[in-house]
Amino acid sequence: MIKEKMDRLKDMRGGNLILIAIFSSIIVAVMITGLGMAYYQTKIRDMGLVDEQTNKSYAQHYALIAGDDDDYFWDSVYKGALEKGKNQDVYVERFGENLPLDYSVRELLKMAIAARVDGIILKAGDDSETTALIDKATDAGIPVVTVLQDAPKSKRQSFIGVNHYSFGKKYGKQVLDAADQSFSKVLVLLDEDGAGKNQNIILSGIREVLDGAKIATETLAIDRQSAFSSEEAIREVIVDTENMPDAIICLNTVDTVCAYQALVDLNKVGEVEIIGYYDSDIVLEAVNKGIIHSTIAINTEQMGSYCVEALVQYKKTGNVNKNILVNSQLITREEGRR
Amino acid sequence: MSLKLKSDFTIRTKLVLIFTFASVIVFGVNLYMYSNINSDLKVIENVYLSNRSLNELGGVLGEVQDSMYEYLNTKSSAALEEYYRSGQEFSSYLDDMNGAASEDYASLMEKNIRNMSLEYLEEAETAVTAKRGRNIEKYKESYENATDTYQYISTYIYSLNNEQFRDNSNNYEILLVSLKYLEIITTVILFVITALNIILIMFFTNSITTPLRRLAKAADEVAGGNLDVLLADTQYNDEVGVVSKAFNKMTVSIRDYIAKLKESMESESRAKEKELVMETHLKDAQLKYLQAQINPHFLFNTLNAGVQLAMMEEAENTGIFIEKMAEFFRYNIKKISEDASLREEIELVESYIYIMNVRFSGEIDFRKEIDESLLEARIPSMVLQPIVENAVSYGIRGIEWAGLITLSVSSTESGVLIRIQDNGRGMTEETIAKVMNGELKKEDSDKNSNGIGLGNVISRLKLYFGTEDVFEIRSGGTDHGTEVLISIPASGISGLSEADRRIEQVSK
Numbered sequence: 001m002i003k004e005k006m007d008r009l010k011d012m013r014g015g016n017l018i019l020i021a022i023f024s025s026i027i028v029a030v031m032i033t034g035l036g037m038a039y040y041q042t043k044i045r046d047m048g049l050v051d052e053q054t055n056k057s058y059a060q061h062y063a064l065i066a067g068d069d070d071d072y073f074w075d076s077v078y079k080g081a082l083e084k085g086k087n088q089d090v091y092v093e094r095f096g097e098n099l100p101l102d103y104s105v106r107e108l109l110k111m112a113i114a115a116r117v118d119g120i121i122l123k124a125g126d127d128s129e130t131t132a133l134i135d136k137a138t139d140a141g142i143p144v145v146t147v148l149q150d151a152p153k154s155k156r157q158s159f160i161g162v163n164h165y166s167f168g169k170k171y172g173k174q175v176l177d178a179a180d181q182s183f184s185k186v187l188v189l190l191d192e193d194g195a196g197k198n199q200n201i202i203l204s205g206i207r208e209v210l211d212g213a214k215i216a217t218e219t220l221a222i223d224r225q226s227a228f229s230s231e232e233a234i235r236e237v238i239v240d241t242e243n244m245p246d247a248i249i250c251l252n253t254v255d256t257v258c259a260y261q262a263l264v265d266l267n268k269v270g271e272v273e274i275i276g277y278y279d280s281d282i283v284l285e286a287v288n289k290g291i292i293h294s295t296i297a298i299n300t301e302q303m304g305s306y307c308v309e310a311l312v313q314y315k316k317t318g319n320v321n322k323n324i325l326v327n328s329q330l331i332t333r334e335e336g337r338r
Numbered sequence: 339m340s341l342k343l344k345s346d347f348t349i350r351t352k353l354v355l356i357f358t359f360a361s362v363i364v365f366g367v368n369l370y371m372y373s374n375i376n377s378d379l380k381v382i383e384n385v386y387l388s389n390r391s392l393n394e395l396g397g398v399l400g401e402v403q404d405s406m407y408e409y410l411n412t413k414s415s416a417a418l419e420e421y422y423r424s425g426q427e428f429s430s431y432l433d434d435m436n437g438a439a440s441e442d443y444a445s446l447m448e449k450n451i452r453n454m455s456l457e458y459l460e461e462a463e464t465a466v467t468a469k470r471g472r473n474i475e476k477y478k479e480s481y482e483n484a485t486d487t488y489q490y491i492s493t494y495i496y497s498l499n500n501e502q503f504r505d506n507s508n509n510y511e512i513l514l515v516s517l518k519y520l521e522i523i524t525t526v527i528l529f530v531i532t533a534l535n536i537i538l539i540m541f542f543t544n545s546i547t548t549p550l551r552r553l554a555k556a557a558d559e560v561a562g563g564n565l566d567v568l569l570a571d572t573q574y575n576d577e578v579g580v581v582s583k584a585f586n587k588m589t590v591s592i593r594d595y596i597a598k599l600k601e602s603m604e605s606e607s608r609a610k611e612k613e614l615v616m617e618t619h620l621k622d623a624q625l626k627y628l629q630a631q632i633n634p635h636f637l638f639n640t641l642n643a644g645v646q647l648a649m650m651e652e653a654e655n656t657g658i659f660i661e662k663m664a665e666f667f668r669y670n671i672k673k674i675s676e677d678a679s680l681r682e683e684i685e686l687v688e689s690y691i692y693i694m695n696v697r698f699s700g701e702i703d704f705r706k707e708i709d710e711s712l713l714e715a716r717i718p719s720m721v722l723q724p725i726v727e728n729a730v731s732y733g734i735r736g737i738e739w740a741g742l743i744t745l746s747v748s749s750t751e752s753g754v755l756i757r758i759q760d761n762g763r764g765m766t767e768e769t770i771a772k773v774m775n776g777e778l779k780k781e782d783s784d785k786n787s788n789g790i791g792l793g794n795v796i797s798r799l800k801l802y803f804g805t806e807d808v809f810e811i812r813s814g815g816t817d818h819g820t821e822v823l824i825s826i827p828a829s830g831i832s833g834l835s836e837a838d839r840r841i842e843q844v845s846k
Contacts (some may be wrong), residue, residue, distance in 0.1 A: 021541045022359070025534040029363050032530050033370060036523040040374065044516045061439030061449065091439040093446055099497045111490045114457040115450040118439075 058085075060118040062311060063095035064304075065108045066147075067123060072253045072280040073300055074123075077147065080304030081121060088312050092121070092304075109133045113140060119311040120144045121304075124151035143314045145307050148298075149198060158310040160324045162298050164198050167328055168205020170296050171275055174330070175206075175247050176213055178273040178293040185216045187237060187245035189230075189255045192221035202251060218245065222255070231258045238262045238272065247273040247293075253280055256295065260286045287333055294332040302326050348576045349546055356542045360535040367531060371524050375517070382513060385506050388444075389499060391431075396495045398428045399455070403488050406462050410469050410481055421466065425459060432456065447498045451491055458487040549578040553585060565593045612801065619797050623720070626794075638664055659696050662689045670720070677802065678719040680712060680747060680756070686723050687745060694730055702730060707746035712754050715826055718798045725758050725822050728792060733762025733820055753828040759821045765813040773811060803827055 064081055066074040078094050085092040095117075096108045103111070105122070106129055112120050113136060120137055124130055124146040134144050134154035143157045150159040175186055188206060190199050207217050220237060223229045234255065238244060250256040256276035260283070263269050269291050276283055276295040286292040303326045314320040401424035408417035435452040436445045461484040468477035556567045567589060569582045641664040648657035666689040669682070684706070691704040726743060734741030744759045765773075776793035799808045803826065810823040 021538055025538050026363075028534060029367070029531050032527055033367050036527045037370065037374060040516070040520055040523050043519050044378065044512070056441045057438040058441075059439070061446070091441060091446070098443060098447065098501060099493055100500065101493060110486060111450075111454065114454040114487045114490060116453040116457060117450075 058089050058091040060085075060088075060090040060312075060315070062090055062092045062119040062121060062308065063108075063112040063115070063117045064092055064121045064307075065095045065105055065112060065123065067105045067108075073278060073298075076300035077304040077307075080301030081308045082304070083301075084305035084308040088308065090118075090308060090312065092308060093117070106130055106133060109137070113137045113142060116140075117142060119315065121307040121311070122146050122151075122156075124149050124154070124156070126151060128153075130154070143311055145310045145314075145320075147303060147307050157314045158320045158322055158324060160303055160306045160310060160326060161198075162328055163325050164201035165205045167296065167298075168202035168207075169209050170205075170328065170330060171202070171249050172206045172209025174275045174294050174296065175210060175215065175249065175273075178247060178275070179213070179215065183213075183215055183246045185218060185245045186210060186247045186249060188217060188219045188249045189234070189251060189259075190219050190221045191251075192223045192225075199251070206249065215246075230254050231262070234258045235262045235266075238266055238268055244268075244272060247275060249275045250277050253278040253283065256283050256292065260292055263291060284331070287331060290333055294330060297329050297331060299327045299329060349578070352542060352546065352576065356539055360538070363531055363535065364528065367524075367527055371520065371527075375520060378513060378516065382506065382509050385502055385509065389502050389506065391434075392495055392499050392502070395428075395431050395451075396492065396499075398424055398431060399458075399488065399491060399495070402428050402459075402462065403485070406466060406481075406484070409466060410477060413469065418466070421462075425462070428455065429459065444498060444502060447494060447501075451494045451498065454487055454491045454494065458484055458491060461487060546576070546578065549582055553578065553582055556585065556589075560589060560592075565589055565596070615797075616801055619794060619801070623794055623798075637667060641667075659693070662692045665689050666693060676719055677716050680715045680717060680754075683717060683719065683722040684708065684713070684745065684747075686720075687726050690723050690726060691743070701741055702734065703740060703742045705742065705744045707744065707748075709748050712747050712749055715754050717756075717824075717826060718802045721795050721799060721824070722756070722758070724792065724795050729758060729760040729762065729820065729822075733760035733764075735762075737762055737817075750825070752825065754826040756824040756826070757821060759819065761819040763820075764816050764818040765811065765820050766816065767813075770811045770813060774809075799824065 062081070062085060064074075064078055066077070074094075078092065081092045084090075095112050096103050105125060109120065109122060109130070110133060113133070120142055122134070122144055124134065126149070131151050131154040134146075134151055134156050137144050138155040138157070144154070145158045145160060146154075146156050147160045148162075150156075150161060152159075175183075186206075188203060190203070203217070203219065210217050220233060222233045234248075235258075237248070238259075248259050250259055253276075256274065256278065257280075259274050260276070263272060263274065274286075274292045276287070276292045278295060278297045278300075283292060283295055287295060306324050306326060310320050310324060402421065405417050405421035405424055408414065409421050432452050432455050436448040437452055438445070439449060440446050461480050465477045465480035465484055468474075468480055552569060556569050559567045569586050641660050644660040645657050645664070648654070648660060666686065669686050669689070688704075691702055695702055695704075722745070726745070729743050730741075734743065739761070742761045744757070746757045746759075748755050748757075773792055774796065776796065796809045800806060802808075805827060808825055808827075810825070812821040812823065813819065
């Protein structure tokens with residue numbers, strides 16, 4: 001009797017076991033399939049196959065045209081403009097970036113006009129052709145703001161730039177800060193091709209400060225049209241030990257990096273002070289190491305942000321400040337560490 | 339599905355269910371995986387499609403440019419027609435293109451291409467119109483503008499194509515790798531699921547074969563003679579469940595049948611045995627009786643003649659004596675094969691004592707202590723007289739003191755107690771045991787006996803009442819008298835005795 005009861009119990013347990021087995025295997029099957037597929041999906045996503053086409057659309061499309069020189073600077077400006085734009089339902093395109101050919105600013109401007117963008121942010125030139133194109137754009141209803149370099153004769157809506165004179169004075173003060181008794185000569189690296197007006201204002205700012213300290217200011221114009229000229233020119237200056245300046249002032253990032261690299265390569269660190277431009281990572285590192293005395297940076301993200309703000313404001317109100325100045329900031333070794 | 343429902347499935351249904359279930363799982367997993375691969379392929383395919391359409395767009399744009407140039411160059415109407423046609427086609431392409439400012443660079447380029455193309459078409463239209471209007475200055479300028487834009491668009495298309503192709507190549511590599519992953523993952527999943535299915539199938543088949551094995555084992559036991567096997571009730575109502583239940587019914591009914599058969603055989607043989615014993619005793623008694631008498635009718639007639647003769651001679655005592663003798667013998671003849679009432683038996687004892695007292699001139703003092711209400715109780719005939727005869731012959735004959743025999747009938751809790759007591763020589767324990775076991779043979783030649791021994795009496799009493807302790811002999815030992823006790827069970831007091839009933843049953 002007891003055995004029978006046991007058997008019966010076993011039977012019932014057997015029935016339940018089957019049910020449990022069915023359900024648990026369904027669950028396990030679903031789970032393992034889900035897990036496997038989830039693993040697969042993450043693997044694919046890691047590899048980037050599933051194109052995450054966010055495809056977020058914006059109400060307006062602005063073009064940022066800056067040419068291809070000094071990428072550090074313009075990357076940062078673009079970053080500021082893009083972030084600001086996204087807050088205002090504007091997408092800012094770094095115009096021409098994906099094209100296989102290097103187009104000039106003027107050609108890119110033509111394209112932007114043809115592409116009927118909603119606004120143009122332009123590093124302008126002072127030439128008449130650019131001015132005419134800016135006028136053509138504004139005539140076609142596309143507002144244009146110039147940035148860093150102005151086209152004052154054009155119908156551009158606004159200029160976002162820096163006070164070059166005070167910018168130059170800042171440079172001068174840094175030279176004084178770095179100077180000891182033996183300081184007698186400072187070399188300023190300039191562009192040969194143009195944008196002459198801004199350069200000259202900066203230079204006069206520097207001279208204003210250094211003349212008072214009886215330090216001679218020399219300039220070296222570098223031909224930007226031929227490739228790699230910057231690096232060669234700076235090297236020549238440093239190799240020439242007799243006429244070597246006590247300090248070199250660089251007005252752009254490329255010059256700054258070249259000067260720094262030349263010092264390191266030629267083992268002249270400490271003999272020549274560099275007052276650099278901009279706060280790219282390489283430059284910041286050099287400041288930290290003490291190879292570059294200090295850098296003066298334009299708040300580039302702010303600059304980009306102002307450009308977008310100016311365009312948005314103009315679009316909204318039909319009016320905007322003709323000149324907007326961006327802060328500049330000094331980065332010394334102590335600040336660089338931070 | 340509930341347990342109840344499942345239990346009602348037949349094996350066939352169960353098997354079908356298992357295999358369907360297993361197939362569905364594997365099928366589902368495969369389906370899911372193929373859909374995954376397909377969606378991945380679709381991503382690639384989409385980009386390739388856009389590549390192709392971009393190439394077509396570039397082709398049509400070239401046609402527009404060529405036909406415009408041709409028209410401006412030759413002013414041929416065929417070229418104009420071609421220009422309008424290709425312009426129309428080009429426009430239709432543009433309608434499908436993205437016009438929104440999008441984060442995605444490809445979409446953004448598409449927008450730029452679209453807008454530049456619209457600009458280009460306007461410029462081209464202006465050029466063509468100016469050519470018609472012979473505005474040489476204007477059409478030349480517009481043509482140059484259009485050509486510039488044309489080149490920009492071509493660059494853009496080329497660039498976008500390039501970008502997409504690069505992406506596609508990347509994606510293709512990734513897809514290859516991901517397909518490898520998918521292969522491994524799919525294999526693992528299918529492997530696990532197959533293992534699960536096997537376990538599941540084992541469970542199921544177990545649920546089918548376990549009752550079968552149990553059934554086979556039970557059948558073996560039954561074959562080995564053990565009919566007390568009862569299969570556990572399976573909760574399955576499948577084929578095996580049905581067979582199990584039938585098996586259970588079969589064993590139960592076989593068991594019942596065998597039990598009935600055994601019982602009826604037993605009772606039959608018991609009855610036959612009893613009948614035989616009874617018959618033997620009757621035969622024995624009758625034989626003894628026949629030996630003891632010679633033509634009783636002649637004896638009665640003779641005795642009756644003697645009674646009449648005594649009356650005529652006015653010898654009253656002699657008359658009574660002879661009459662009692664006649665009664666005694668008549669009773670003997672009549673009653674030997676039947677049972678009798680206690681009253682008849684006691685009357686017989688009285689006749690016997692009277693005869694004996696006449697014979698031995700009043701030596702025996704016989705006393706009765708009788709509950710009159712019990713006198714109708716039935717007992718086998720010729721029981722009391724042989725006992726009293728024994729008390730006379732072996733108890734009080736030849737003793738120095740006055741002999742006394744007491745007969746008492748009283749009711750007890752369990753029935754009626756008959757006690758015959760004498761104050762004679764008594765019996766040793768040994769003799770009592772011998773008498774009780776029937777080992778003491780009475781001498782047949784005893785001239786004072788009517789021929790029925792104690793052994794016979796005891797046997798008949800036991801048979802009649804169907805119990806062993808109906809008869810008891812007690813004695814205080816030599817010279818301390820003997821006491822015989824007959825306990826009649828209550829069931830034997832009136833009507834048919836138990837033994838009679840049993841015998842009747844058997845003979846039916």
